[in-house]
Amino acid sequence: MSPEDSDERFGINGRVALVTGASRNIGRAIALTLAEAGARVMVLYHQDEAAADGVCEEIRQQGGKSAKFQADLCDIARLREIVREVEADVGGIDILVNNAALRPNTKISDITIGEWDDVFAINLRAPFFLAQAVLPHMVKSGWGRIVNIGGSDAYQGKARRAHGVSTKSGIAGLTRALALETARFGVTVNTLVPGVIDTQRPRPDWYPGIDTGFAERKQRLPMARLGRPQEVANACLFLASEMATFTTGQELFVSGGTCPLVRQPLEEYEADDF
Template identity: 45%
Template sequence: MSKELAGKVAIVTGAGRNIGRAIALTLAEAGAAILVGARSNRAEADAVAREIEASGEKALVHTGDVVDPKSVQAMAEATLNAFGRIDILVNNAALRREKSFAEMDYAEWRAILDVTLDGAFHCTKACLAALRQSGSGRIVNIGGLSAHTGAGNRAHVVTAKAGIVGFTRALATELAADGITVNCVVPGLISTPLPKDQPEPAHHVTHQTRTGERGKPEDVAAAVRFLCGPGARYITGQAIHANGGAYFSG
């Protein structure tokens, strides 16, 4: 495949595992240098960086919470110090938990919104000046299927991911004059390893794909790669669904 992102620099949050890892590796495959962002698991992030470097591309690791503006600013500064620019920001960091609304307390509600929405806010603010200087900046936010279909026991997650779609459209409108496109990729029914104490999300049982199979993290990453490349220069403000037909957007 072509190295359509050669010379570009991408920050991917939540890149230590699953979809975030696949995005980081796929953008590196396209030629981009990658800042591998992770909240705390340095070993996972380092492993992703080693994979990228083994492929011949450049990688840097930053661990820190996207909820903390100082940590996010340090991430952006580390990227600029190492690579001299930021062209792509993928806001992937998120928490996905399940609890009935009746039993949910405010701290549990706030924890999800803090990471998914506030984290995207902090990361975008920290990278905005560099993205403007890029001349062809790309922001890709990672959404969620349940934000479009609804789901029980996920009021906090559904709300946060629905907010990401609104955030995408607002930024696409505001940043178009700077040559920055802003889009949202919405994964659905993607097979990823879960912690031993975490059951499969309940809404996965109620939704079925038209293709008859679950997706892979690489299927989501392929959509992100396209949106970051020159072929997507005329696409902005969109929610692109990668879900095997489990949900039809309109």
């Protein structure tokens, strides 16, 4: 489907979208899907410039427009600078997708202040300040979409992810608060909550035994398979489009039928783990 063909259906042809963590996995799929629907996509990445170049090239090959921006999400000044650059170059940002996240696998006793602060800075602080930076344009223009990528861990809990779980719970609350303040101005703010998605993991040392764990969890999922990044991207397109004009402050689960309140089997812990 070309961007021109998508205009009437999705209503975002020519809109400017900024996607964080857009160089791989779910972020990449979201960037490509928004571009296919006609949006001009700003690809925000941290370290993998080659992967970001690849996403931009794919967008250009399908007839879309894109640009890349490098940023450490802990650096709020840099994020604000990027928003100003985009505004000066192509106009304000109409669609913000806060996708990037840090999810280290660390026992309670091993979480340092630095690691805790990094997770909160990337997963919760950056989404807020990016929203703060793009909202003036959205409110002034009477149209805007903010999609925050949450996590099912916020509802089920997750061992060795105390900091990550806390931030994803915070994202759900942040979404509702932003939605209430912006609803009268044509701006919608929603959380998209993926279930277990089959993605590439750049830091396997953070997730020891994850491949075995995924194989076991897959058998417990109602659909008996992992989700695909494209399935998350399709839901994001809905929330970012004209099809979701009366949807704000909500959480949309893309989880293959998994109830968000069903807890995972508890692992065994010993007293000396703490």
